[in-house]
Amino acid sequence: MNFADQLAAATQSTGSVACVGLDPRKASLPKKIIPVSDSPDAWAAAYTLFCREIIDVVAGKVACVKPQSAFFEQLGPAGCVSLGEVISYARLKNVLVIVDGKRNDIGSTATAYADAYLGQQSPWGGDSLTVSPYLGRDSLEPFVEVCDQRDAGIFVLVKTSNPGGGLFQDRTTDGQTVYQSVAELVREMNEGRVGKCGYGPVGAVVGATYPQQLAEMRAAMPTSWILIPGFGAQGGGADDVKAGFDDQRLGAVVNSSRHIIFAHRRAEYADSMGEDRWQDAVEAATIEMNQQLSW
Numbered sequence: 001m002n003f004a005d006q007l008a009a010a011t012q013s014t015g016s017v018a019c020v021g022l023d024p025r026k027a028s029l030p031k032k033i034i035p036v037s038d039s040p041d042a043w044a045a046a047y048t049l050f051c052r053e054i055i056d057v058v059a060g061k062v063a064c065v066k067p068q069s070a071f072f073e074q075l076g077p078a079g080c081v082s083l084g085e086v087i088s089y090a091r092l093k094n095v096l097v098i099v100d101g102k103r104n105d106i107g108s109t110a111t112a113y114a115d116a117y118l119g120q121q122s123p124w125g126g127d128s129l130t131v132s133p134y135l136g137r138d139s140l141e142p143f144v145e146v147c148d149q150r151d152a153g154i155f156v157l158v159k160t161s162n163p164g165g166g167l168f169q170d171r172t173t174d175g176q177t178v179y180q181s182v183a184e185l186v187r188e189m190n191e192g193r194v195g196k197c198g199y200g201p202v203g204a205v206v207g208a209t210y211p212q213q214l215a216e217m218r219a220a221m222p223t224s225w226i227l228i229p230g231f232g233a234q235g236g237g238a239d240d241v242k243a244g245f246d247d248q249r250l251g252a253v254v255n256s257s258r259h260i261i262f263a264h265r266r267a268e269y270a271d272s273m274g275e276d277r278w279q280d281a282v283e284a285a286t287i288e289m290n291q292q293l294s295w
């Protein structure tokens with residue numbers, strides 16, 4: 001089944017448009033998870049355990065999960081093993097996986113990235129991957145070919161959630177901004193690939209922190225799923241993300257990482273649940289996010 005249709009099915013079966021970001025950080029892990037040894041192997045095992053427990057809590061309650069490769073890579077080779085284990089576990093639990101790797105390079109190297117993360121023999125086995133558009137159309141094509149072969153998906157960085165993203169993305173050439181040009185390319189690359197749900201495998205990343213641009217991008221890429229980061233810890237709220245959806249409440253998933261996975265540290269859960277019941281805090285924060293997104 002086309003990746004876009006898989007994502008639509010996941011939002012419908014779970015009743016959720018939330019994506020939980022798996023961004024393990026040493027300094028924020030619950031005490032119970034912190035390893036005795038400070039070695040990369042011990043931390044990697046802790047990251048795997050932490051993420052597996054989160055997946056157990058959120059499976060069936062959210063549309064997808066998004067492991068952030070940077071936090072795993074920080075641990076070196078052992079962290080990469082952990083990332084692979086986390087992706088496999090999510091897929092075992094029937095949770096769709098967006099690998100947040102923001103990869104890309106010249107076409108021939110992009111082919112290697114595409115095969116690595118999404119290909120039929122992919123050792124990582126992600127369902128989808130975030131990619132950078134800045135090397136141009138030929139750098140995106142290998143990913144799109146692999147999407148066609150394996151019913152995988154990509155999310156192209158269009159308008160990122162960070163405060164400084166506008167330095168290049170908002171620059172105007174030939175009467176349109178860079179992010180508008182990227183959106184045009186994303187729309188074109190979905191042509192002929194649209195699934196039953198009305199969307200195709202070439203999606204976009206647009207931050208919750210730019211609600212006006214989110215509305216503009218929804219209209220500019222009518223067949224693209226939008227991955228919306230920036231909800232929660234970065235200040236985006238439910239009203240900000242509404243514009244990313246179509247009339248059927250389809251077409252977007254909203255990511256939250258720190259606010260969900262480290263919910264035991266948030267004031268509202270710290271007293272009632274705290275460290276010992278950190279999984280309950282994750283569950284409560286997930287339910288809260290789903291409620292906020294159920295307009």
Ligand SMILES: O=c1ccn([C@@H]2O[C@H](COP(=O)(O)O)[C@@H](O)[C@H]2O)c(=O)[nH]1
Pocket residue numbers: 021023068100159160161162205206207229230231232233234255256257258259
């Ligand atoms: O524009 C972007 C693209 C990606 N991200 C990633 O999403 C999560 C956000 O984490 P929070 O803890 O919910 O802030 C993180 O992995 C980022 O690298 C983004 O924030 N903005």
